Amino acid sequence: MAEQLYNAIFVGSIxxxxxxxxxxxxxxxxxxNLAHPVVFMLGAFVALFCMSTFGLxxxxxxxxxxxxxxxxxxxxxxxxxxxxxxxxxxPLSAMxxxxxxxxxxxxxxxxxYGPDLTSYPAGSLPQTVVQIGDARVDGLRLLIIGLAxxxxxxxTYVVRATQLGRDIRALAENPRAARLLGVDVDRAxxxxxxxxxxxxxxxxALLGFAYNAIYPQMGTPYELKAFTVMVVGxxxxxxxxxxxxxxxxxxxxxxxxFLPAELAELRDxxxxxxxxxxxxxxxxxxxxxxxxxxx
Amino acid sequence: xxxxxxxxxxxxxxxxxxGINALLALSVWITLYAGQLxxxxxAFMAIxxxxxxxxGMRLGVPFPLGLVLGAGLSATLALPLGLAVFRLxxxxxxxxxxxxxxxxxxxxxxxxxxxxxxxxxxxxxxxxLWHIYLSLVVxxxxxxxxxxxxxxxxxxxxxxxxxxAASQGIAIRRYKLAAFVAGAALAxxxxxxxxxxxxxxxxxxxxxxxAVQILVYAVVGGxxxxxGPILGATLLTALPExxxxxxxxxxxxxxxxxxxxxxxxxxxxxxxxxxRKTRRLQExxxxxxx
Numbered sequence: 001m002a003e004q005l006y007n008a009i010f011v012g013s014i015x016x017x018x019x020x021x022x023x024x025x026x027x028x029x030x031x032x033n034l035a036h037p038v039v040f041m042l043g044a045f046v047a048l049f050c051m052s053t054f055g056l057x058x059x060x061x062x063x064x065x066x067x068x069x070x071x072x073x074x075x076x077x078x079x080x081x082x083x084x085x086x087x088x089x090x091p092l093s094a095m096x097x098x099x100x101x102x103x104x105x106x107x108x109x110x111x112x113y114g115p116d117l118t119s120y121p122a123g124s125l126p127q128t129v130v131q132i133g134d135a136r137v138d139g140l141r142l143l144i145i146g147l148a149x150x151x152x153x154x155x156t157y158v159v160r161a162t163q164l165g166r167d168i169r170a171l172a173e174n175p176r177a178a179r180l181l182g183v184d185v186d187r188a189x190x191x192x193x194x195x196x197x198x199x200x201x202x203x204x205a206l207l208g209f210a211y212n213a214i215y216p217q218m219g220t221p222y223e224l225k226a227f228t229v230m231v232v233g234x235x236x237x238x239x240x241x242x243x244x245x246x247x248x249x250x251x252x253x254x255x256x257x258f259l260p261a262e263l264a265e266l267r268d269x270x271x272x273x274x275x276x277x278x279x280x281x282x283x284x285x286x287x288x289x290x291x292x293x294x295x
Numbered sequence: 296x297x298x299x300x301x302x303x304x305x306x307x308x309x310x311x312x313x314g315i316n317a318l319l320a321l322s323v324w325i326t327l328y329a330g331q332l333x334x335x336x337x338a339f340m341a342i343x344x345x346x347x348x349x350x351g352m353r354l355g356v357p358f359p360l361g362l363v364l365g366a367g368l369s370a371t372l373a374l375p376l377g378l379a380v381f382r383l384x385x386x387x388x389x390x391x392x393x394x395x396x397x398x399x400x401x402x403x404x405x406x407x408x409x410x411x412x413x414x415x416x417x418x419x420x421x422x423x424l425w426h427i428y429l430s431l432v433v434x435x436x437x438x439x440x441x442x443x444x445x446x447x448x449x450x451x452x453x454x455x456x457x458x459x460a461a462s463q464g465i466a467i468r469r470y471k472l473a474a475f476v477a478g479a480a481l482a483x484x485x486x487x488x489x490x491x492x493x494x495x496x497x498x499x500x501x502x503x504x505x506a507v508q509i510l511v512y513a514v515v516g517g518x519x520x521x522x523g524p525i526l527g528a529t530l531l532t533a534l535p536e537x538x539x540x541x542x543x544x545x546x547x548x549x550x551x552x553x554x555x556x557x558x559x560x561x562x563x564x565x566x567x568x569x570x571r572k573t574r575r576l577q578e579x580x581x582x583x584x585x
Contacts, residue, residue, distance in 0.1 A: 273394075280391070
């Protein structure tokens with residue numbers, strides 16, 4: 001039981017890291033970034049590249065994954081979103097543009113690494129077992145949970161308490177007013193994408209470490225989960241995304257534990273049933289402030 | 296005529312799929328035309344496909360009746376669903392319908408009579424090309440007429456400004472619901488046709504990817520007119536065939552073309568003609584007027 005709860009918290013942490021980045025771009029720019037799963041996947045592969053080509057330790061590879069995918073996020077924005085923003089195109093266009101971008105990158109990665117599972121070099125990942133009470137748990141996962149919580153705390157600090165965070169929030173409120181008030185809007189947008197994609201990339205690398213199996217399509221299932229997480233927590237709310245992620249992680253594992261084996265597929269229905277219910281009963285989610293009326 | 300016959304025989308499957316995708320693109324176009332972004336049409340397509348196939352295979356229901364019942368079932372489900380989700384707008388509405396789509400897909404994986412992950416195999420190939428294209432012609436004609444009717448103008452008004460439309464006495468809720476139900480029935484009809492064209496169906500055929508694909512056909516083709524979704528579905532379905540010489544690089548080009556269209560042709564491929572007109576106006580220095 002304790003082990004299952006531990007698994008639930010681990011899964012929830014990965015969902016949370018994935019979803020906060022996704023939610024950040026949505027709350028600031030109203031874009032559903034369908035290329036976020038690609039950034040997640042790239043993080044895992046950047047870490048792989050660092051470890052197999054340069055023989056770097058996993059910790060440094062994770063930092064590299066954050067930086068490289070963060071910069072990649074800025075590149076993604078310049079290529080797929082900036083031209084649409086200049087024209088004032090509807091959010092739907094941005095969604096489709098990022099979809100096209102995602103297809104291109106996933107295919108390129110499949111050409112390079114093949115569509116199948118790749119694993120990290122043997123012996124490059126720390127393997128320890130930690131004893132907590134009467135439960136024996138994988139030390140690496142414990143480390144990942146801690147790191148995820150740390151990163152989310154850092155994000156909260158940056159958004160709430162720094163000048164950059166104030167600029168980003170001003171941009172989210174009203175881009176034109178922010179510009180008039182002297183906010184460097186382009187810089188704030190670039191920072192938003194850097195943070196969002198960096199967190200997504202780290203999430204991918206950490207998940208890759210935990211399962212030691214990565215593949216070009218690995219981000220896709222998380223995209224649908226991230227929708228659920230954002231809706232349950234409240235779209236545009238970062239604490240909401242974190243809360244939603246843990247609710248989803250725990251709910252899924254609970255469904256797995258309590259449902260009979262032949263209904264195990266219903267585990268996924270749990271996520272989307274939850275999503276649907278929240279939207280119909282409480283559309284602004286658990287911690288959402290903004291009214292749903294905004295189109 | 297012989298050359299044409301040969302062409303049709305060689306590309307029979309692709310031609311059939313193009314027609315079905317055009318019907319699907321039109322199904323999402325109806326709601327888009329009313330300004331509502333929904334992504335549930337892959338699920339409605341699944342309901343039509345499984346409905347028609349199961350009715351035919353298990354109960355011996357004749358093919359045309361199976362199609363009608365599948366579409367009817369889909370419309371019947373769309374009505375309460377629409378009542379629930381049309382309190383939402385924009386991205387929220389889209390995500391709610393994605394949630395519905397995933398629930399349907401997971402149910403297909405779990406229910407005892409849907410064949411679970413393996414899906415249904417050995418569906419009799421009863422769909423002829425003329426079934427698909429007759430449906431397409433009829434649907435396109437009806438939608439084209441609807442566009443100019445009271446209903447079509449009400450949809451356009453809701454799309455442009457809901458509050459203004461409501462203040463003109465347009466029953467917004469009812470018109471949105473009508474668009475949603477009509478789209479659901481059409482998607483199910485296309486699903487039924489595709490099940491009997493393809494021999495086998497499985498839940499994975501009707502997931503999120505499919506839902507987005509249908510939307511992409513409509514948006515890339517262009518939503519201002521009925522011709523847009525048909526054009527979009529045709530070109531994007533044929534694209535892998537056209538790009539076949541590029542082999543493993545063809546998805547990359549398809550992705551780039553998708554980005555190019557959405558960035559450079561804001562209102563879709565159908566506006567290519569308009570764009571040329573604008574260029575001409577720019578050349579004579581009258582672009583702002585256009």
